[in-house]
Amino acid sequence: MNQYLDISAEVKEALGQGRPVVALESTIISHGMPYRKNVETALNVENIIRENGAVPATIAIIGGRLKCGLTPDEIEYFGKKGRDIAKASRRDIAALCARGEDGATTVTTTMMIAHMAGVRFFATGGIGGVHRGAEKTMDISADLEELAHTPVTVICAGAKAILDLGLTLEYLETRGVPVLGYRTEELPAFYSRHSGLKVDYRVDSPEEIASIFYAQQQMGLKGGMLVTNPIPEEYAMDDTVINRAIDQAVAESVEQRIQGKEITPFLLARVAELTGGDSLESNIRLVYNNARLASQTACAYQAML
Ligand code: PSU
Ligand code: MN
Numbered sequence: 001m002n003q004y005l006d007i008s009a010e011v012k013e014a015l016g017q018g019r020p021v022v023a024l025e026s027t028i029i030s031h032g033m034p035y036r037k038n039v040e041t042a043l044n045v046e047n048i049i050r051e052n053g054a055v056p057a058t059i060a061i062i063g064g065r066l067k068c069g070l071t072p073d074e075i076e077y078f079g080k081k082g083r084d085i086a087k088a089s090r091r092d093i094a095a096l097c098a099r100g101e102d103g104a105t106t107v108t109t110t111m112m113i114a115h116m117a118g119v120r121f122f123a124t125g126g127i128g129g130v131h132r133g134a135e136k137t138m139d140i141s142a143d144l145e146e147l148a149h150t151p152v153t154v155i156c157a158g159a160k161a162i163l164d165l166g167l168t169l170e171y172l173e174t175r176g177v178p179v180l181g182y183r184t185e186e187l188p189a190f191y192s193r194h195s196g197l198k199v200d201y202r203v204d205s206p207e208e209i210a211s212i213f214y215a216q217q218q219m220g221l222k223g224g225m226l227v228t229n230p231i232p233e234e235y236a237m238d239d240t241v242i243n244r245a246i247d248q249a250v251a252e253s254v255e256q257r258i259q260g261k262e263i264t265p266f267l268l269a270r271v272a273e274l275t276g277g278d279s280l281e282s283n284i285r286l287v288y289n290n291a292r293l294a295s296q297t298a299c300a301y302q303a304m305l
Contacts, residue, residue: 004097007057007117008069014055015118018305020298022049022291023068023114023122023152026060029078030085030104031265032125033280034272039079041284043072045123045291052295057119059110061088061096061103068117078104087261089142107143111152111224120213120301122154123294125287126190127226128264129159129168132250139263140171147224148175153213155227155294157286158188158195161246162267165195172226173200178216180209180227182293188230191237191282199228206296213297214304229293235285237278245274 001007007015014021024045029038046056058070060078067074078085081102088096088103090112096103105113107127114122128141147154159168165187172179181187181199189195203209213225230236249270258266272279 002116004064005066005068005113005116008067008071011055011057011069011117011119018302020054020121020295020302021057021119022054022294022298023110023119024056024058024291025105025107025110025122025124026058026078027087027104027106028125028287029075030082031087032268033283035079035082037280037284038082039076041287042075042079045287048288048291049123049295052292052299054295054298057114057117059105059113061093061101061105061109063102064097064100066093066097066113066116068113068119083265087265089261090146091142107154108141108146111146111150111154114152115150120152121294121298122152123287123290124154124156125283125290126159127154127156129163129165130171131263132162132164134164134167141264144168144171144175144177147172147177147226149222150224151217151222152224153209153227153297154224155229155290155297157190157231157290158228160190160267160271161192161195161243162250162264162271165189165197169197175223177223178212178225180212180225182209182227182229184230188228190286191231191242191279192239193230193233193236194239203227206293206300209297210300210304213301227293227297229290231282231286232289235282237275237282241275242271242279245271245279248274
């Protein structure tokens with residue numbers, strides 16, 4: 001085991017006994033939602049995972065340690081410090097560990113640390129992808145590259161239309177990442193169940209997801225898998241309302257020349273402001289929905305081993 005990794009006692013015990021574990025990211029806590037809703041949501045997600053028969057492993061970098069499994073106090077610390085904590089992508093983790101600093105793990109670094117610890121399933125809200133205008137800016141999230149390298153299944157609600165979803169699917173295809181749709185043929189777009197784009201495979205049960213991941217692992221294929229789980233109908237937002245907010249946020253980011261790692265947090269915060277509390281409530285509900293499916297899938301996978 002690498003000398004920078006700390007696995008909590010509960011997660012270590014679960015892994016040792018072959019019990020299902022589900023990873024969770026910390027950027028969604030520090031950069032994705034306002035305090036205290038972020039802390040409340042992070043703790044509720046952990047409970048939902050337990051209720052569905054798995055052990056939660058919230059992942060973060062604290063004082064230069066790669067943490068797999070946080071205490072409620074550590075979750076509170078991340079929620080309270082919010083955007084003052086550095087958003088940590090693949091390029092950041094060696095420097096943060098060497099310097100003994102904190103980092104909020106994105107989908108990329110959560111997958112990396114989950115894999116180091118031996119965790120195979122990870123629930124989140126939305127992933128990063130190819131940004132609109134990427135043909136000029138080359139802004140493509142490291143999340144897509146990580147899905148191509150690291151054998152972890154990420155369960156999300158698709159990606160927000162702050163991205164170019166068509167180009168995101170093209171990139172995933174090139175890098176050999178299977179994109180599954182849970183009980184849908186259509187790629188969901190986070191707040192909305194619809195994008196007009198097709199996933200690679202429709203799956204209708206956690207067992208089916210587990211069996212595809214199992215086949216991938218048995219063959220020794222490198223890379224992970226993306227499961228897209230549409231937001232429950234009752235929490236989905238009106239497409240016109242959400243798309244108008246997204247278009248405005250993207251236009252402001254161009255005007256204000258927001259770049260690099262700041263773009264995604266800027267767009268997320270702006271969309272949340274422009275749509276009031278509605279989008280935050282939808283965001284929370286879809287994360288709960290993904291945590292349930294991830295736990296059921298982790299249980300189904302353990303049953304196959
Ligand atoms: N998209 C969301 N919510 C999020 C993120 C993206 O709808 O919280 C976060 C995740 O941590 C994701 C990261 O991995 O932003 C992607 O950032 P970037 O686009 O800079 O790669
Ligand atoms: Mn980027």
